[in-house]
Amino acid sequence: MRELAYLRPSDPADAVSLVANDPDARFLGGGTNLVDHLKLGVATPGTLVDVSHLPLDALEEHDGGLLVGANVRNSDLAADRRVRTGWPVLSRALLSGASGQIRNQATTAGNLLQRTRCVYFLDVTTPCNKREPGSGCSAAEGYGRYNAILGAGPACVTVHPSDLAVGLVAVDATVVVLGPDGERRVPAADLHRLPGDDAARDTVLGHGELITAVELPRSAHARTSTYVKVRDRASFAFALVSVAVAIDRAEDGTVRDLRIVWGGVAHKPWRATRAEDALRGRPLTEAGVRDAAEAELDQARPTAGTEYKPAMVRNATALAFRRLVPDLAEEAR
Amino acid sequence: METTIELTVDGERRSLTVDTRTTLLDALRERLGNTSPKKGCDHGQCGSCTVLLDGRRHLTCLALALSYDGAEITTAAGLARDGLHPVQQAFLDHDGYQCGYCTPGQVCSAVGMLDEAAGGVPSHVTDDLAVPTTLEDLDDGEIRERMSGNLCRCGAYPGILAAVREVAGA
Numbered sequence: 001m002r003e004l005a006y007l008r009p010s011d012p013a014d015a016v017s018l019v020a021n022d023p024d025a026r027f028l029g030g031g032t033n034l035v036d037h038l039k040l041g042v043a044t045p046g047t048l049v050d051v052s053h054l055p056l057d058a059l060e061e062h063d064g065g066l067l068v069g070a071n072v073r074n075s076d077l078a079a080d081r082r083v084r085t086g087w088p089v090l091s092r093a094l095l096s097g098a099s100g101q102i103r104n105q106a107t108t109a110g111n112l113l114q115r116t117r118c119v120y121f122l123d124v125t126t127p128c129n130k131r132e133p134g135s136g137c138s139a140a141e142g143y144g145r146y147n148a149i150l151g152a153g154p155a156c157v158t159v160h161p162s163d164l165a166v167g168l169v170a171v172d173a174t175v176v177v178l179g180p181d182g183e184r185r186v187p188a189a190d191l192h193r194l195p196g197d198d199a200a201r202d203t204v205l206g207h208g209e210l211i212t213a214v215e216l217p218r219s220a221h222a223r224t225s226t227y228v229k230v231r232d233r234a235s236f237a238f239a240l241v242s243v244a245v246a247i248d249r250a251e252d253g254t255v256r257d258l259r260i261v262w263g264g265v266a267h268k269p270w271r272a273t274r275a276e277d278a279l280r281g282r283p284l285t286e287a288g289v290r291d292a293a294e295a296e297l298d299q300a301r302p303t304a305g306t307e308y309k310p311a312m313v314r315n316a317t318a319l320a321f322r323r324l325v326p327d328l329a330e331e332a333r
Numbered sequence: 334m335e336t337t338i339e340l341t342v343d344g345e346r347r348s349l350t351v352d353t354r355t356t357l358l359d360a361l362r363e364r365l366g367n368t369s370p371k372k373g374c375d376h377g378q379c380g381s382c383t384v385l386l387d388g389r390r391h392l393t394c395l396a397l398a399l400s401y402d403g404a405e406i407t408t409a410a411g412l413a414r415d416g417l418h419p420v421q422q423a424f425l426d427h428d429g430y431q432c433g434y435c436t437p438g439q440v441c442s443a444v445g446m447l448d449e450a451a452g453g454v455p456s457h458v459t460d461d462l463a464v465p466t467t468l469e470d471l472d473d474g475e476i477r478e479r480m481s482g483n484l485c486r487c488g489a490y491p492g493i494l495a496a497v498r499e500v501a502g503a
């Protein structure tokens with residue numbers, strides 16, 4: 001590990017200027033991702049600016065919804081009574097991720113900005129455009145089981161690993177960011193980006209931009225929401241694919257509004273807008289949900305390693321709907 | 334860069350000088366001579382380095398010691414200071430280990446987990462998120478899920494499960 005300076009500012013604005021004015025500096029949150037990368041040589045900053053002690057740990061009513069401070073730990077967000085009833089998809093997504101110990105340590109902001117688990121990204125002896133722009137992408141021709149099937153390439157074919165990020169898109173969350181030029185607000189759906197020809201940047205944030213909070217607006221669809229995660233073992237594993245569904249139905253069962261967001265399929269949480277459009281304004285049926293997923297998957301480009309993903313994400317989507325809508329479960333039986 | 338920090342470890346206040354890159358695990362083991370937390374993977378994937386930090390279960394391998402200046406840490410050794418902790422006694426009674434390498438982490442994790450469950454914290458397998466959990470809800474599925482961050486290469490899981498179930502009293 002490279003020689004490292006450590007700073008612990010007590011004010012968010014100071015933290016921002018310390019990083020913004022030093023290309024070699026990085027924010028440190030709970031450390032569960034960044035400390036791992038320091039050990040692996042994947043991250044080689046000269047200075048760490050510890051933001052985990054900044055007073056950004058509010059979890060409070062705000063504008064009819066909830067304001068979640070950047071330092072709220074994953075375990076505390078998942079366990080909050082208001083989140084469990086008003087935004088259950090977030091509790092479900094968080095509880096399906098990592099372990100009890102890691103959730104106690106990991107922060108809201110750090111979770112969103114965790115980096116890919118692509119095996120080549122984590123192995124400094126192999127080419128990887130994300131770690132070393134221009135060096136090539138080992139995963140495109142290599143071990144591809146975890147690769148993206150939507151919006152991939154040309155520079156990078158990996159997926160974003162965060163479960164929380166997928167849930168936040170389904171509830172229309174907004175990320176509050178403090179930068180050298182002041183505050184700005186980024187919809188959770190626009191935080192992460194597709195790789196295009198620039199694999200190095202996971203998100204739209206610039207160097208020195210600090211996430212200070214996440215805003216959760218209250219909505220009928222957020223209240224009826226859930227998260228389904230499919231993985232190689234029953235617990236403590238990243239998603240092969242995952243699905244966040246949030247739905248608001250009229251008395252007669254017609255879909256008033258909904259969100260379908262997929263994880264494990266793209267470089268960002270993938271909002272399945274085509275699938276949503278196919279279901280909005282109509283009564284729900286199991287067949288309708290499957291057809292809607294299929295319409296979205298028209299754009300999918302699976303490769304040899306990921307041939308299993310389209311069917312898996314379609315079935316996981318149907319399962320998520322069955323969990324939320326009991327009559328669908330009846331129909332499927 | 335070297336900095337002096339203070340940690341309270343198993344009830345004892347200790348002051349030590351660490352490099353920025355020193356993890357909490359290395360600080361405990363190599364600097365303070367407390368070898369109760371174990372280095373299994375050093376990457377957050379096995380749970381053997383688990384301690385109780387400010388009362389909650391916490392890894393020490395993905396933590397820089399500097400960031401925890403002033404923290405209060407209890408290791409599995411500390412839990413046994415005034416005689417074995419009930420969780421430790423249950424591990425003995427149910428053969429919750431073979432080689433014992435994962436055990437200190439398992440024990441700290443179980444103690445933290447039981448506190449979480451008693452405090453109403455749900456898990457991935459909890460059916461109804463609206464109802465706060467209690468220790469009585471800790472069936473085998475709940476215990477397995479909540480302890481999934483602690484791996485055991487010896488496969489002593491049946492004994493670990495039985496031990497935790499007994500302490501939970503479910």
Ligand SMILES: Cc1cc2nc3c(=O)[nH]c(=O)nc-3n(C[C@H](O)[C@H](O)[C@H](O)COP(=O)(O)OP(=O)(O)OC[C@H]3O[C@@H](n4cnc5c(N)ncnc54)[C@H](O)[C@@H]3O)c2cc1C
Binds near residue numbers: 105162
């Ligand atoms: C074994 C293991 C299993 C895991 N399994 C899962 C899983 O199944 N699902 C899942 O979603 N995650 C999983 N994780 C990842 C885990 O959720 C993340 O490591 C964690 O959420 C990162 O949060 P942190 O606070 O520790 O971030 P850090 O490691 O401190 O930081 C991560 C990144 O965010 C930046 N950063 C931190 N705070 C801020 C801020 N306020 N503003 C701007 N930038 C900031 C840092 O510079 C760094 O680049 C797993 C991790 C491990 C080790």
Ligand code: SF4
Binds near residue numbers: 120130
């Ligand atoms: S998929 Fe992305 S992260 Fe993985 S090797 Fe290619 S460029 Fe690197």
Ligand code: FES
Binds near residue numbers: 371374393394
């Ligand atoms: S040594 Fe910390 S989790 Fe394995």
Ligand code: FES
Binds near residue numbers: 485486487488
């Ligand atoms: S008892 Fe040997 S690793 Fe668990």
